[in-house]
Amino acid sequence: MPRSYFWTMLCLILHQIDAAYWKEWEMFHVPGGVQGFLVFNLAAIAVVLAGYRHVLLGTERAPLYAGVCAALGVGTCLIHAGFALAGQEQFHLPLSIAIIVLCLASALWLLCDLRRIRGRLARQAA
Numbered sequence: 001m002p003r004s005y006f007w008t009m010l011c012l013i014l015h016q017i018d019a020a021y022w023k024e025w026e027m028f029h030v031p032g033g034v035q036g037f038l039v040f041n042l043a044a045i046a047v048v049l050a051g052y053r054h055v056l057l058g059t060e061r062a063p064l065y066a067g068v069c070a071a072l073g074v075g076t077c078l079i080h081a082g083f084a085l086a087g088q089e090q091f092h093l094p095l096s097i098a099i100i101v102l103c104l105a106s107a108l109w110l111l112c113d114l115r116r117i118r119g120r121l122a123r124q125a126a
Contacts, residue, residue, distance in 0.1 A: 001055055001062070001066060001110070001113040001114065001117055002052075002055050002056055004106060004109040004110040004112075004113045005051070005052055005055045005065075005066055005069055005110055005113075006052065007102075007106040007109070007110075008069050008070060008072075008073045008103070008106040008107050008109070008110045009048050009049070009051075009052055009069060010106075011073065011099055011102045011103045011106050012044075012048060012069070012072055012073060012076065012103060013045060013048075014099050015076055015099050015100060015103055016041050016044075016045070018091070018095075018096050018099055019037075020037070022090040022091055022096070023090075024037065024090070025037035027083065027088065027090060044072070047065075047068065048065075048068075048069055048072070050065070051064075051065025051066065051068060051069055052065075062117075063114055063117060063118060063121075066110055066113070066114045066117075067114060069107070069110060070107040070108075070110040070111045070114065071107075072103075072107070073103040073104060073106055073107025073108075073110065074103075074104060074107045074108070074111075076100060076103040076104075077100050077101065077103050077104035077107075080100050081100075
């Protein structure tokens, strides 16, 4: 799970760097504009990084953090697919699209790892 979490986390952080270029706070009508966007990213990145620590250490909370990270990856792709279908022109450069698709792919990998870990934990508890 550490590898799939790392790649999902990396893709999410790369997406947020790209999101700054595209002024994503305007797309979401974030209160406070860029300042609200930065506050959101402070919280989101802190949670994802703290989760990575839990995954590396194999704590009881690791599966919870992995689920949150995976949900962020899937959500990122779904939200931006919706924006694209609605005609938004942001995030249409090849690398922007690739990062969003990689958010989904790595999140699905993380979900597979999470399912395997939960199955192993259930067998150990039985």
